[in-house]
Amino acid sequence: MMLAPAIMALILVSGSVSLMMLLASVFALQVVRHWDIHSGSERQLRLERQTYLISTLLVWTFVSELIALLLFIYNAEAMSGQFVGAMCATGVLNVNDWGWPDLYLKIAIFFAGSTWLILNHLDNQGYDYPLIRLKYRLMLLILPLVLAEFVVQLNYFLQMDPAVITSCCGALFSADAEGVAAEISGLAPRTSLWLLIGSGAGVFASGLHFVIRGRGGLLYALLALFSFISALVAIISFIALYIYEHPHHHCPFCILKSGYDYVGYLLYIPLFTATALALGCGAIAPWRHISSLSAAFEPLSHRLAWSSLALFLLFYAVAAWNVLGSNLVMQGVWW
Amino acid sequence: MKIELQNVKKAFNQGRSNELWAIRGVTTTLEPNRITCLKGASGSGKTTLLAMIGCLSRPTSGRIMLGERMLSGLPERFMTEFRRHTFGFIFQRLNLIPGLSTLDNIMLPAYPLAPRHHQLLASAQSLLEQFGITDKGNNPIEWLSGGEAQRVAICRALINNPQIIIADEPTANLDSRLSTEFMGLLERLRDLGKTVLITSHDPLVFDAPCIDRVIELRDGEIV
């Protein structure tokens, strides 16, 4: 199992990314300790050069983790044939206790990385790098996530046992099973729809407020996160069902398959990107008063906010399109 | 705008056994729209000082101001951005990139600023005209004579329309005729409103009539 090339590739990426983050952290510690923008000493010049390396390492970390996330899900799909009881990625993730935590960590790293990069971009526009100590300290918080992900993923693959019968999405996401997934699947579609609409309204309101007034970035980020979770709940609760045209198929991964025209990508990519950009708004919002950043703040915040609002809109539009255009009719049953 | 230096110092290999203080406290003001010459033997620190004024490196201590703006404390990204608009460089060894054409060499400093291509090309060609080498535009650099290459170097220095031209030992590799020609070109630049700063240990330069001021350096200090 371990020798399957896709798995080896994933472990390679995780390991390399951990090494890159460790290296970046070593340099970051040096910067945090000795940085003095007003000094012209050779050490300061050396530290300034190191900031380029740290940024580069982090960009590649983020890009690699992003592609690895896609590879991970794709691979889980492809491996479903090797496990008894698995018919899609859900079954493969259920094979042992490490599968789902690995996915959650990968998603967390995606958001942490994107937020950091946005904050880094803002700081670089200030001629005295006002946030440099803060951002490198924050980066040091991402390091344990990355290392944990490496360990969790390694355990996940090492402990994969094809002899164990796993449960597939039908069992996991069914309303009569136990656990979080079941709770979500059991949620009445009406409730989750209201949740979706409510969070959507909140996101648009706070986003527009942030763009127009320049305040409330943190609120926007929090509401976006809430929308993100509501959206995932909504997908499992009813959107996926409309796509599958089956009243009991709740799986969030099967919509990525070719059989459904890859519509899952059209839902997840805008959703994830919109949330990431909104979190970025929240990350830069507290710093708008810093003088050296004031020129850069407004254009950046506008770009982030508008793009994330547009992507949220895209998500809601695609979801609505699929629900309304589906052959499944639940009028009278759910609504 | 005038350039002000306040107790500028520069050290290399700080803290190590071969620590060297190339500039030991220079304080002076350079007036705009003048040709100023830094004179001194090799090792006197004139190239180092020139590099610091031109935002190519940072002083270890002290301040450099351009008008109201402090140049010395800027991190590299901003220093470079400022340098692009403000300074044009002519190097001792010209440092044109072989393998590129004349026009490509001239347009090179403008790439990070990303102007519209046809505008950039137009500026480059008008510079070629100004300095009398219009038909050499598409020739590879290697085909140019010494004098022509010198003019290309000047055009390159002017592509971003900088206020201040800096030339380091510009006549070191030129014969007397070309040197005199070069000094004439610098005079033209001054007449266009630019400030010119050159270093040299060639008497033909620092004794030239167009030089407005000579600053002599020895062992990192002004004498």
Next chain:
Amino acid sequence: MIALFRRQQYLLSYTLAAMLRRKGRNLALLFVYMLIIFVLASVMFLSHALIREAGIITAQSPEIIVQRMTAGRQALIPADYLERMGRLQGVNRREARLWANFHDAATHKNYTMRVDSHRELGDGEIIIGASMAKRLKVNPDDQLTLTSTHGEPYTFHVKGITTSPSELANAGLVLISAATFRRIFAVPPGYFSDIALSVPNPREVRTITEKLLKRLPDTRPILREEIQRTYDSIFAWRQGITFVLLVGAIFAFVIFAWDKANGLSSEERREIGILKAVGWETGDVLRMKFLEGLIISLCAFIAGCLGAYLHIFYASASLFEPILKGWSIFYPHFQIRPFIDGLQLATLFFFTVFPYTITTIIPIWRSAITDPDAVMR
């Protein structure tokens, strides 16, 4: 936004021009890079294609095959076992099959001889697969002679040619009549090779298997899903082993890349110094160098994958067959059908482009931080 785009355009045009100026150095790297990708891609494409072929064949195979075991080895199964199985809920068809492998002593090739109850074949008449017909240059109504391992020649009359979705299954298939079969392989009447059960609902397969084991204790039911899983695992394992063996090559390539990236010629160093002196920033130089790496990676990846595709699917993987098919002198020759998906390309990408890019990060950074005032001296 537009300015950003234009800036990338300028960087790109400079990078391309710079790369063309240093053709020799870049070509060497490109060649090695392409070779590595070619080898890995070949392994990957071949094994995935084989997995898919195996998948197609096994999909056609019956859900349960019941074999009789005597003293731990497979034996002929009597026809009355069909009734002794009893009523099995979920089995919609059961068939006693006759088939065996025939080794042709003359050409040292293996053929699978099978009795197809749906076809009317006279004594000595056979139907063969299309690729086999092509290879042996045999047409309908021709004669075909095969020699058994005992030296006995059997002459057949080719009645027709069959095609089937999988080349693999097709490649060595010979359909004959029951009478001819029993004569050649000395199988007495009333006995068969095995019994095939068709079970439409996969969830009932296990229950049926348990019942079979109870009612016919001297048999071994083979489940199609087990076969599929085993094939998947074996091929993945074989693929993995090959990759592991090639790790040495990848490592060498990575060191080579590091060396190339680090060993900047003095002229290159000077050029970067000039760029920085005339107004390029460290970030611009970094971007330019990474762009260079990306262009080389892209060219190598496309060329390597294309080459591997042609190698596997048009030249029949001549370089790799032994490893992946497994000591396969017994394997009939077949043309593999092309099959590539995103997973393979992504895995390839992570084994080649990713290590290359990561290794070059530090050397590129070191070259980009070249001090511009070094150029003044």
